[in-house]
Amino acid sequence: xxxEFWPLLADWxxxxxxxxxxxxxxxxxxxxxxxxxSYHTNIVRELExxxxxxxxxxxxxxxxxxxFRCNTCTHCFPSYQQLALHAFRQHGVVAQERxxxxxxxxxxxxxxxxxxxxxxxxxxxxxxxxxxxxFLARLPDDPVNIDLPEHLRKVKRLPAIRRHHxxxxxxxxxxxxxxxRQDITALRAEGKPEYxxxxxxxxxxxxxxxxxxxxxALHTWTRMEHPTEVDFQNLMFGALFTLEIEDPQRCRLFxxxxxxxxxxxxxxxxxPDLAILLEQAYVSMLEDLPTWQIRQRMKVLTDRWxxxxxxxxxxxxxxxxxxPSEYQLMAQSEKKRQRWTFHTRPIMRPASQDGPYYIVHxxxxxxxxxxxxFDGEVPRQAPSEAxxxxxxxxxxxxxxxxYEHPQPSTLESLAGLCQGRATDCTSPWPxxxxxxxxxxxxxxxxxTPRASTIEDCRRIxxxxxxxxxxxxxxxxxxxxxxxxxxxxxxxxxxxxAALEHPAMPYDEELPFIWRSGILRLLLRGGVxxxxxxxxxxxxxxEGVKPTMLLYSNGSLPxxxxxxxxxxxxxxxxxxxxxxxxxxxxTSKAKEYPSALSRAFALCFSDRMAQLNINSSPKEADPDFxxxxxxxxxxxxxxxxxxxxxx
Amino acid sequence: MDLDIDEEITSRIGMxxxxxxxxxxxxxSNRALDPDARVKLYESLVLTRLLYGCSVWSDVPASLIxxxxxxIIKHHRNIHNxxxxxxxxxxxxxxxxxxxxxxxxxxxARHRLxxxxxxxxxxxxxxxxxxxAEYATGKGWLHEVSQELMWMSTLIDLPLSLRNVA
Numbered sequence: 060x061x062x063e064f065w066p067l068l069a070d071w072x073x074x075x076x077x078x079x080x081x082x083x084x085x086x087x088x089x090x091x092x093x094x095x096x097s098y099h100t101n102i103v104r105e106l107e108x109x110x111x112x113x114x115x116x117x118x119x120x121x122x123x124x125x126x127f128r129c130n131t132c133t134h135c136f137p138s139y140q141q142l143a144l145h146a147f148r149q150h151g152v153v154a155q156e157r158x159x160x161x162x163x164x165x166x167x168x169x170x171x172x173x174x175x176x177x178x179x180x181x182x183x184x185x186x187x188x189x190x191x192x193x194f195l196a197r198l199p200d201d202p203v204n205i206d207l208p209e210h211l212r213k214v215k216r217l218p219a220i221r222r223h224h225x226x227x228x229x230x231x232x233x234x235x236x237x238x239x240r241q242d243i244t245a246l247r248a249e250g251k252p253e254y255x256x257x258x259x260x261x262x263x264x265x266x267x268x269x270x271x272x273x274x275x276a277l278h279t280w281t282r283m284e285h286p287t288e289v290d291f292q293n294l295m296f297g298a299l300f301t302l303e304i305e306d307p308q309r310c311r312l313f314x315x316x317x318x319x320x321x322x323x324x325x326x327x328x329x330x331p332d333l334a335i336l337l338e339q340a341y342v343s344m345l346e347d348l349p350t351w352q353i354r355q356r357m358k359v360l361t362d363r364w365x366x367x368x369x370x371x372x373x374x375x376x377x378x379x380x381x382x383p384s385e386y387q388l389m390a391q392s393e394k395k396r397q398r399w400t401f402h403t404r405p406i407m408r409p410a411s412q413d414g415p416y417y418i419v420h421x422x423x424x425x426x427x428x429x430x431x432x433f434d435g436e437v438p439r440q441a442p443s444e445a446x447x448x449x450x451x452x453x454x455x456x457x458x459x460x461x462y463e464h465p466q467p468s469t470l471e472s473l474a475g476l477c478q479g480r481a482t483d484c485t486s487p488w489p490x491x492x493x494x495x496x497x498x499x500x501x502x503x504x505x506x507t508p509r510a511s512t513i514e515d516c517r518r519i520x521x522x523x524x525x526x527x528x529x530x531x532x533x534x535x536x537x538x539x540x541x542x543x544x545x546x547x548x549x550x551x552x553x554x555x556a557a558l559e560h561p562a563m564p565y566d567e568e569l570p571f572i573w574r575s576g577i578l579r580l581l582l583r584g585g586v587x588x589x590x591x592x593x594x595x596x597x598x599x600x601e602g603v604k605p606t607m608l609l610y611s612n613g614s615l616p617x618x619x620x621x622x623x624x625x626x627x628x629x630x631x632x633x634x635x636x637x638x639x640x641x642x643x644x645t646s647k648a649k650e651y652p653s654a655l656s657r658a659f660a661l662c663f664s665d666r667m668a669q670l671n672i673n674s675s676p677k678e679a680d681p682d683f684x685x686x687x688x689x690x691x692x693x694x695x696x697x698x699x700x701x702x703x704x705x
Numbered sequence: 706m707d708l709d710i711d712e713e714i715t716s717r718i719g720m721x722x723x724x725x726x727x728x729x730x731x732x733x734s735n736r737a738l739d740p741d742a743r744v745k746l747y748e749s750l751v752l753t754r755l756l757y758g759c760s761v762w763s764d765v766p767a768s769l770i771x772x773x774x775x776x777i778i779k780h781h782r783n784i785h786n787x788x789x790x791x792x793x794x795x796x797x798x799x800x801x802x803x804x805x806x807x808x809x810x811x812x813x814a815r816h817r818l819x820x821x822x823x824x825x826x827x828x829x830x831x832x833x834x835x836x837x838a839e840y841a842t843g844k845g846w847l848h849e850v851s852q853e854l855m856w857m858s859t860l861i862d863l864p865l866s867l868r869n870v871a
Contacts (some may be wrong), residue, residue: 061836065824065833066825068821069825074819074822075822077857078818078819078857081818081856081860082811082814084861085811086807089801090805093798218709219709373843379852380810381852382814382853
């Protein structure tokens with residue numbers, strides 16, 4: 060293979076950029092893996108703040124068990140190093156390699172390593188077979204310590220050199236081969252060519268006579284009234300002793316008859332019980348024959364000879380350091396998260412009656428007057444609460460110039476109602492703010508998916524779609540984790556949250572966000588998260604847009620039902636390709652229907668009505684301002700164009 | 706190579722550390738310079754000393770790899786002023802991911818993958834024969850390069866024959 064490789068590599072012009080590209084890709088993948096991991100850790104930590112405890116069914120409580128037991132006394136130690144130290148201090152045990160080192164020359168490779176310590180290290184850690192050639196091949200002796208001579212003490216780089224020449228010691232396999240060869244030779248001599256290793260031919264008169272005599276004996280035995288094994292052996296030995304040959308030859312002739320003629324000589328109407336007895340009888344007779352035993356031993360030896368491994372066995376992997384990749388383990392981690400359950404469920408903190416209250420709106424880069432972003436929407440639904448309400452918009456996709464298209468895979472809208480600065484609970488903003496502060500510079504550098512719409516995502520099936528990262532774990536776990544973190548923080552502060560994402564595909568094997576482990580965990584019973592499926596055309600969208608909503612602490616389904624448009628028909632034309640003007644037909648479908656925004660506003664205002672809040676206005680939490688500022692901050696420190704101070 | 710590579714890497718670390726310390730005050734901790742510029746200077750002034758000749762390193766002990774990784778991260782922490790002295794408490798993996806620090810293992814892989822092209826272009830036939838003889842034993846530099854090629858083939862598309870080698 061390498062013979063063909065060298066000329067190809069020599070002529071390959073973009074080799075260096077290709078290597079650099081691979082390294083950059085590896086770094087991006089690792090960053091992605093780290094993001095997924097850290098987001099999930101943050102969500103679990105958030106749940107733990109509220110008393111929740113997440114566990115996996117495979118989690119085993121690993122105790123610090125002392126598993127390394129001393130062979131000499133009863134002490135146990137948690138690590139091998141501690142055991143080795145104990146064995147040296149208490150029992151004077153040293154490395155077994157030291158007993159084989161009596162000079163500075165390695166007994167395996169005959170190289171001079173200048174000190175006995177280096178030879179010991181060489182035998183212990185080098186997987187080149189020196190230890191294999193030495194261990195059990197020579198007798199151990201007292202350890203010897205030889206250090207560098209005084210004039211070489213400061214010389215650091217003294218490579219191992221070959222001072223001795225001669226054949227190397229055989230490896231363990233070579234030793235075994237030599238031993239087997241000797242055994243086979245000895246056995247061959249013991250059996251002799253004319254006895255145990257004689258191959259009788261049927262045209263030989265002595266063989267013919269033996270066959271006839273043994274056949275007669277067999278017939279005599281079968282005609283007996285109560286034949287036994289002893290009778291069989293007596294008759295057979297009687298027949299063999301009629302031949303005037305040596306005993307080993309008689310044995311060999313009997314074996315030959317058993318192997319070639321016995322079953323043919325059996326009478327066709329032989330009783331089945333007698334046949335079984337015959338099987339036992341001739342086997343027990345064979346075992347009494349020394350020639351048979353010799354041939355059996357030879358069979359074992361030749362079998363071992365034929366199955367000997369290579370003379371130079373694999374001494375284990377060399378010091379190969381694989382490039383570690385968390386990215387490759389993401390699918391495995393996601394599978395583990397699929398089995399997450401609540402060992403202890405998180406407890407929701409009571410709602411504060413003082414406020415202030417916040418509405419956080421996460422959207423994806425477009426604004427219209429009738430959208431949820433319209434500041435008057437929610438106050439209009441709940442006018443009495445307006446003085447204590449603070450509205451914050453956070454454009455999740457407004458990090459130019461790195462985004463070419465809105466990311467369809469992220470949650471396009473999150474509207475959360477939460478309350479902070481209550482006397483008996485902590486504010487949700489600091490932990491979320493920490494996430495946002497780490498999120499913003501990362502988000503600004505994130506690559507854009509190739510698919511520009513939800514329909515594109517559905518149509519493209521393959522590694523490039525829908526999120527263009529190509530792995531199960533990444534598709535399931537990465538992008539909307541920040542929103543989920545925020546939703547968890549909001550929900551368990553008695554707030555209300557709603558997250559929107561395209562509906563689940565029918566194909567059960569297709570990874571999708573709604574099938575991710577963290578969402579499965581949140582949607583299990585006992586946690587205030589629910590899921591509802593809608594079709595956005597019922598609220599005025601240009602496309603059908605089947606959508607799933609994750610919501611908490613609110614009556615979103617009833618609000619949705621109230622806001623559904625009645626005088627509207629289901630669109631039937633798929634929004635594919637471009638229209639006559641050259642715009643993508645899907646551009647209209649991207650617009651968020653106002654009726655749906657109104658449903659969210661209704662849901663949150665209902666929730667506020669349930670909270671029985673006092674009427675005195677409150678100042679916003681200072682942490683909230685930090686959150687808003689960070690959420691609107693670009694990587695370089697500048698503000699996003701649509702930043703709205705409270 | 707017995708124990709030789711240890712000394713080689715220790716001496717490389719011994720050269721890179723003073724190089725960093727020499728220029729720490731003037732360059733690497735100089736807040737007047739952009740962090741990206743400082744990282745570039747670090748790569749050209751310190752990493753070059755550390756990684757000189759690393760293309761041909763093989764059979765490196767794991768402890769030395771850890772030492773090299775730790776040193777590079779420590780230097781980057783100094784450059785970005787992000788360490789225990791700030792009580793940030795950012796673990797290494799988060800720091801590496803946030804600041805896109807290329808770990809030593811990747812630097813090493815890059816150098817080792819680039820070097821075979823030099824061998825292919827300028828190496829004598831006897832050199833290549835020796836490499837093949839070592840490769841036949843299932844270990845050695847060329848064997849490790851094959852593993853790097855295998856890793857590379859998981860990331861970018863390689864021609865068929867290259868993939869066979871990997």
